[in-house]
Amino acid sequence: MKLNKECFNIVLIISLLSFNAFAQERLPLIRVLNQLEENFDVKFSYSENDIDAVFIEKPNSEASLQSIIDGLNDETLLNFKILDERYITISSINKTINICGIVLSETDSFPLIGATVQVVNTQKGVITNSNGDFKLKDVPVNSIIEISYLGFEAVQIKAIDLRKTNQSVCSNIVLAEKAEALNKILISKFLTTGLQKRVDGSTVLNTEKFGTLPGLTEPDVLQSIQALPGVESVNESIANINVRGGTNGQNLMIWDGIKMYHSGHFFGLISAYNPYLTEKVEVTKNGTSSEFSDGVSSTINMFTKNNIDETVSGGFGVNLLHADGYLQIPLSKKLAVHVSGRRAFTDAFSSPTYNQYFEKSFQDSELTTNSENISDAQQSSDFFFYDYSGKIVFDVNEKHKLRANVIGIYNNLDYTESFENSDGETESKTSNLKQENSGFGGSWNADWTNRFSTEISGFYSKYNVDALNYRVETDQSLTQANEVLETGIKLKNTIKLNKTINVLAGYAFNEIGVLYKTTVSAPSYDRITKDVLLNHGAFTEIEYNKNNTYLRLGVRGNYFQKFNSFLVEPRLNLRQKLSNQFALKLQGEFKNQTTKQKIDFQDDFLGVENRRWTLANEQLIKISKSKQVSFGFEFNKNNWLFDVESFYKIVDGITASNQGFYNNFQYENANGNYKARGLEFLVNKTATKYSTWLSYTFSKNDYEFETITPSVFPNNLDIRHSVSLAFNYNILKNLEASVGGIWRSGQPYTQPVEGNETIQDGNATVVNYDTPNHENVEDFMRVDASLNSKFTLSNKVQGQFRLGVLNLLNRNNTTNRYFELNSENSNETLRVDNQSLGITPNASLRITF
Incomplete structure (x- = not known):
């Protein structure tokens, strides 16, 4: 016991002496400055308020003046500046420091690649690299740093807390996933x-x-x-x-x-x-949330910015087709307005990009083929488009948020032909094709408690196609109109049972109306059809995410009032990790769709193929019903990703007129299905300076129409093999290049019977088609490249210049092939090949603030 007591006393004395020695090394800054003035014959200029109560470690007596000043700049919040050999100023303003950090996920401590690190109220910022690291130089010492990442809660940290000195280690910044989302970011x-x-x-x-x-x-x-x-x-x-x-x-x-x-x-x-x-x-593509119905192939859900910034921000830009701009204007801390607009200048200026797009869009139409009979001086065409959007963001308080938005999309084509009538007078006839989609929507979000929230939303969508096609040679006008009106209301409740389980339940109501009208002047003909359908939907699902298991299990019930029909749609989405790198995934869903696109052929809308919407009536047009299952695995290690997924999908209730056949089935009203099964493979490697990937898709897709002979044949979209390869590289900090290529099998087409290409159908001669979709056009191959350069105009204004070239090798690709009668010899057919884009350059310049 006595020995232990003596040991304790010795340790205590040593500790006190060590602490006293350390304390002696921390000196008042004013004393150090006085000593430096004496040792180096210099003079410091400062305010006593700035250096009062500042203590520093005693400088090395053998160090140079410059190294001591550098050390004081790193150690203190003061700005030491050597004016000349004698005078040195000290100030507490305009101090800048270097900061660094490592951004990690709270859940698994994995680095977050591409997280945004920004100095608040400035345009100064950077994104994290493949290790989650970031560095920023010359940051104001009193500034606030905001670190954000999609799917995670943003954090704000004082710049001084991230200060980087020669000896310090960069701090770890841990971001927590947003509480409302179990469906976290995986890659x-x-x-x-x-x-x-x-x-x-x-x-x-x-x-x-x-x-x-x-x-x-x-x-x-x-x-x-x-x-x-x-x-x-x-x-x-x-x-x-x-x-x-x-x-x-x-x-x-x-x-x-x-x-x-x-x-x-x-x-x-x-x-x-x-x-x-x-x-x-x-x-x-599969395993969709039960919240969504319709869209039997996929769901593409777009979201605009939803936050209120402290300052006005926006941007504008121009490329070789259009100009656009957007603004985000905070009116108060609770209210903001977001607006955007874009318009083409193709009706005033024809760029090389426009010429390639025009040739691609209007090939084999009256706009290009009539030139054989009508001179360029007798025909003209003008095309332009615009779109706009607006949003009101209103945060009533932390618990209640209101949103309202509007969108408008518009395309217009005018085609004018001039000719001389029998009296020698010049007349002009103008054809017009107009497409328009407008929509209004709003939502109210209420967080009643930390675990229970409600969202009520509604929308109105209107789509119109109006066309006047005037044929000079026959003095006939064809007017067509297609209109879709849809309103929808949705109530959604989310309950967070705990950190790993969410429960979703809700109700949706939709009313869809579709109108189609056709009017012909000679001979006189007029037809109009209109259908309306009401749909009630109830949905629920449970989402579980803990450790190595993610599960989302849901079901949706749809009641179609007009047909007195009820459809049940189960949904499954499961991902199971077997190790830190390897996971299995299983997805499945039932879905339905009541609206369909019917393709108008070459004799409509100036010969420009157009798609018009129709509505299911359960007679000639059935409700489309899909069943899909997919199974695969992922392997992710050292920024390498291997993703393999097999799928099987059957879609029932399709009609022949919706498929765009260029054969003897194009006017059939047959109902059938298609079955698609295949395999998707992707390998992706990412790093700080580059990213590269290779994807391959094998798919076999067949139609089945019981009333058509043969009843089973390849789908128009039966692309058996598809390969994509690309490589991105950061040449410099603000210069990135990307090059890639696509290769895929050619699209199926139907060949006329060799030696007997035409037959009589009543009084008409028609093409005599052979086995449907038995042949394929040549393989498709395209190489594309882009260059992206970023630059800074000021502290708050950034710029970006991009160059892009589609089909860099200018390869001639046939995307579709069909046959038509030879106007000079009705016993012969002519082959028509639709070509892809030729070499198509484009450039864009953007300014953001």
């Missing part, structure tokens, strides 16, 4: 910056952080998602996105809660949704 940098993958298998496109994809000059929402396996457009049209063998009309498009019936400008070649006010896009 933060998927293919490129701004593309993320969720644990439920859906893909999220974050347009604000979007990197570079080959050929693109802006984060075009519907172009970008075609980088995903199983998503492509067989004719390069945004208005014809095919997901796992489905038609474009089988994709559910939602913009801020408003169901949209129109997706593209320039008749499908450009997305109709301004990406700079669209904050994120969620793409789901």
